[in-house]
Amino acid sequence: MRRLPDIPASPSEVLAWVGDHLDGLATGPVLASDIRGGQQAADTALASFDVAGYARTRNEVWPVGRRGASGLSPYIRHGLLDLPRVWRHVGAGPTDDVLRFRDELLWQEYARHVYARLGDATRRSLRFSVPEHLTRTDNPWLSEAACLSAGWTELTERGWLPNQVRMWLASHWTVREEHGWRDGEDLFFRHLLDGSRAANRVGWQWTVGALTGKPYGFSRWQVTKRAPTLCATCPLETCCPIGEWPEQEELSPRAAVDSRVRRDPDVEHTAGPSSDVVSGRPDAVWITAESLGDDDPALAHWPDLPAVFVFDEPLLRRLRLSTKRLAFLAETLADIATRREVEVWLGDPVRVLTDRRLAATFTPVPGWRTRSQQLDIVALHPWRWLVRPHSGPVTSFTAWSRSSGGIRG
Numbered sequence: 001m002r003r004l005p006d007i008p009a010s011p012s013e014v015l016a017w018v019g020d021h022l023d024g025l026a027t028g029p030v031l032a033s034d035i036r037g038g039q040q041a042a043d044t045a046l047a048s049f050d051v052a053g054y055a056r057t058r059n060e061v062w063p064v065g066r067r068g069a070s071g072l073s074p075y076i077r078h079g080l081l082d083l084p085r086v087w088r089h090v091g092a093g094p095t096d097d098v099l100r101f102r103d104e105l106l107w108q109e110y111a112r113h114v115y116a117r118l119g120d121a122t123r124r125s126l127r128f129s130v131p132e133h134l135t136r137t138d139n140p141w142l143s144e145a146a147c148l149s150a151g152w153t154e155l156t157e158r159g160w161l162p163n164q165v166r167m168w169l170a171s172h173w174t175v176r177e178e179h180g181w182r183d184g185e186d187l188f189f190r191h192l193l194d195g196s197r198a199a200n201r202v203g204w205q206w207t208v209g210a211l212t213g214k215p216y217g218f219s220r221w222q223v224t225k226r227a228p229t230l231c232a233t234c235p236l237e238t239c240c241p242i243g244e245w246p247e248q249e250e251l252s253p254r255a256a257v258d259s260r261v262r263r264d265p266d267v268e269h270t271a272g273p274s275s276d277v278v279s280g281r282p283d284a285v286w287i288t289a290e291s292l293g294d295d296d297p298a299l300a301h302w303p304d305l306p307a308v309f310v311f312d313e314p315l316l317r318r319l320r321l322s323t324k325r326l327a328f329l330a331e332t333l334a335d336i337a338t339r340r341e342v343e344v345w346l347g348d349p350v351r352v353l354t355d356r357r358l359a360a361t362f363t364p365v366p367g368w369r370t371r372s373q374q375l376d377i378v379a380l381h382p383w384r385w386l387v388r389p390h391s392g393p394v395t396s397f398t399a400w401s402r403s404s405g406g407i408r409g
C-alpha cells in the first residue's frame with residue numbers, strides 16, 4: 001500500500017495522474033469523458049436542470065439535442081447529489097414532469113433497497129430463470145448497425161447512455177443474441193460513470209425478464225420513434241438485423257427464489273442507523289465511491305478532519321474499470337481537496353485504515369459492510385435514504401412502492 005501524491009486540479013493533469021498512478025488497474029486507453037467530476041460540476045448540473053418537458057422528452061435518444069433526461073446520474077451515484085436534494089430541486093416544475101421525474105428517482109431508490117437487502121445475491125436472476133453467464137465471448141454491440149454501434153461508442157467514449165439505449169443494448173445482448181446477462185452487466189459497469197451494482201443489476205434483470213418474467217423486446221420500431229434520423233445513416237438500413245421483434249421464449253419462474261425478495265427479516269441491518277452513533281473522537285473521515293459529496297453526513301459533521309479515500313487495489317485489479325471512471329473519481333477527489341485536506345491511498349482499504357479512528361457514513365453495499373466490520377469506526381452517520389427501507393416485498397417496483405412509507409424529500 002502507498003499514499004499517492006496530491007491530485008492536480010486541471011482535467012488534463014488529472015488524466016496524467018491516473019495514467020501515472022493507476023495504470024495497470026484500468027482497461028482501455030487513458031481517456032476522460034466530457035462529463036466532469038466534482039461537487040462544483042454536480043451543483044452546476046443540478047442548477048441548470050429544468051424539469052419542464054421531461055415527461056415528453058426523457059426517452060428521446062438521437063440527435064442528442066432532443067434528449068430531455070437530466071444527465072445527473074454520475075453525481076447521484078457517487079453521493080455528490082443525494083436523492084432528497086434532487087427530489088426537492090424539481091418541486092416547482094409542471095406536475096406531469098415532476099411526477100415522472102420523481103418516479104425515476106424512486107426507481108433509483110428501489111434499486112438501492114434491492115441491493116441493500118440482497119447484496120451479492122443480486123448476481124443471480126432474482127425471480128425468473130435467465131442465463132447469467134455463457135461461454136460466448138463475442139460482443140454483439142460491435143455491429144455495423146448504427147443503433148448498436150452508436151450506443152457502444154457513447155458507452156465507451158463518454159461513459160454514459162440514456163435509459164432507452166441501455167434497454168436496447170441489454171435486450172439485444174440477452175433477448176436477441178442470448179448472451180448471459182451478467183457478462184453484459186459487467187461490461188456496462190466497466191464503462192458507465194454512474195455504474196452501480198444496485199441500478200445496473202436491477203436495470204439488466206428488469207430488461208431481460210429476470211425480475212418480471214417479461215423480457216423487453218428491442219426492434220427497429222423503437223429506433224425509428226426515439227432516434228428518427230439514425231436509420232438513414234445506417235449501412236444496414238435495407239437489411240436491418242433488428243427489423244422484427246426478437247423471438248422470445250417463455251421464462252420459467254426460478255424453482256427456489258431467495259425468500260428475502262418477499263420479506264426482509266432484518267430491516268434495521270438493511271437500512272443502517274437512523275441517527276448518529278458516536279463513541280469517540282475520530283481522526284479522519286473515511287470516504288468511498290458512494291460518499292463523495294460535500295453533504296455526505298460524515299464529511300459534513302466533521303469539517304475539520306482530513307478525508308481519506310483508498311483506491312482499492314485488489315478490487316480494481318478484478319474489475320478493470322475504464323480510465324474514464326477512475327478519472328471521474330480522481331477529479332472529484334481533487335475538487336474536495338480545494339476545501340479540505342484529502343489523503344488518497346492505493347492498497348487494501350482495511351490495511352490502509354487499520355490503525356485509524358474513523359468517521360464514516362453507513363453505506364448500504366456489501367463491500368462497505370465487510371470492510372467496515374474490520375475497522376475502528378467511532379462515528380457512524382446514517383445514509384440519506386429517500387424512503388427508509390421496509391420489510392415488504394421487492395418483487396417488483398410496484399409491489400415495493402405500495403409498501404413504501406413517506407418520502408424524506
Ligand SMILES: Cc1cc2nc3c(=O)[nH]c(=O)nc-3n(C[C@H](O)[C@H](O)[C@H](O)COP(=O)(O)OP(=O)(O)OC[C@H]3O[C@@H](n4cnc5c(N)ncnc54)[C@H](O)[C@@H]3O)c2cc1C
Binds near residue numbers: 069167195201203
Ligand atoms: C440495463 C440498464 C442498466 C442501468 N444501469 C444503471 C447504473 O449502473 N447506474 C444508474 O444510476 N442507473 C442505471 N440505469 C438506470 C437509468 O438508465 C439511468 O439511471 C439513467 O439513464 C441516468 O440518466 P439520467 O441521469 O439522465 O436520468 P433521468 O431520467 O434524468 O433520471 C434522474 C435520475 O433518476 C434515476 N433513474 C432514472 N431512471 C432510472 C432507472 N430506470 N433505474 C434506476 N434509477 C433511475 C437516476 O439516478 C437518474 O440520474 C440502468 C438502466 C438499464 C435499463
